[in-house]
Amino acid sequence: MTRLAVFDCDGTLVDGQADICDTMVQAFERAELPAPNRNDVRRIVGLSLQVAIRELSPGIGENDAKNVVEFYKSGYFARREEGLLREPLYDGIGDLLAALHKDGWQLAVATGKSDRGLNSVLAAHGLTDLFISLQTADRHPSKPHPAMLEAALFEAGATPDQAVMIGDTTFDIDMARAANVRSIGVAWGYHETHELTQAGATAIANEVAELEQLL
Numbered sequence: 001m002t003r004l005a006v007f008d009c010d011g012t013l014v015d016g017q018a019d020i021c022d023t024m025v026q027a028f029e030r031a032e033l034p035a036p037n038r039n040d041v042r043r044i045v046g047l048s049l050q051v052a053i054r055e056l057s058p059g060i061g062e063n064d065a066k067n068v069v070e071f072y073k074s075g076y077f078a079r080r081e082e083g084l085l086r087e088p089l090y091d092g093i094g095d096l097l098a099a100l101h102k103d104g105w106q107l108a109v110a111t112g113k114s115d116r117g118l119n120s121v122l123a124a125h126g127l128t129d130l131f132i133s134l135q136t137a138d139r140h141p142s143k144p145h146p147a148m149l150e151a152a153l154f155e156a157g158a159t160p161d162q163a164v165m166i167g168d169t170t171f172d173i174d175m176a177r178a179a180n181v182r183s184i185g186v187a188w189g190y191h192e193t194h195e196l197t198q199a200g201a202t203a204i205a206n207e208v209a210e211l212e213q214l215l
Helices: 017-030 038-044 049-056 062-081 093-102 115-124 147-156 170-178 193-199 208-214
Strands: 004-007 106-110 131-135 163-167 182-186 203-205
Touching (some): 017 049, 017 062, 038 049, 049 062, 062 115, 170 182, 203 208
Parallel strands (some): 004 163
16 A cells, blocks of 8 residues: 655755754845844745745745745855755664565655755665655745646656655645645654644654654
8 A cells, every 4th residue: 555755845854953053144244134033034044035034024025035045055065065054864764764664665855955955864864765756846846836746646656645744844744635635744854743734734743753653
């Protein structure tokens, strides 16, 4: 029987909060715009970059928004090239993915990261070969639009009832609902658990061992 587990990346598989916040603040500063509050930045993690910037600065002009996007991309790439990025796996995630793969699960990622960013972080942790489908913001509308999840279902040959979406934000839960896929929220990411429950998460995992039991 086909079983597909689709994971968000930042806030679910890896903790990249510090680098995301630092890079976003610096991008706004380089564009000579007021820097957003770091907590506000944390809460938009998971959205596509262009959407996230407009959430952080609703009245931003088109040219300023384009500048912030480019400054963020170049700043994040520079951090990666200089070996400064800190994107550790959450404790237990590597073992969980290996166990699910061994047990016959098909694994996928649906993330607001770029192709380059996702490929880099998976390669850094030796996880690339575990995943059958990698869906990013480069090829899809931002979450909570269901396009990423629908593409993962197609590539895995799975139906919505054979899949589960695992994520740390309401964007993930809303995307799953839009695709008629059940969802599990994780408590170690960037949105509060009560928000995930209110958004419609089927269950909440407070730690990785609990997530394995739920799956």
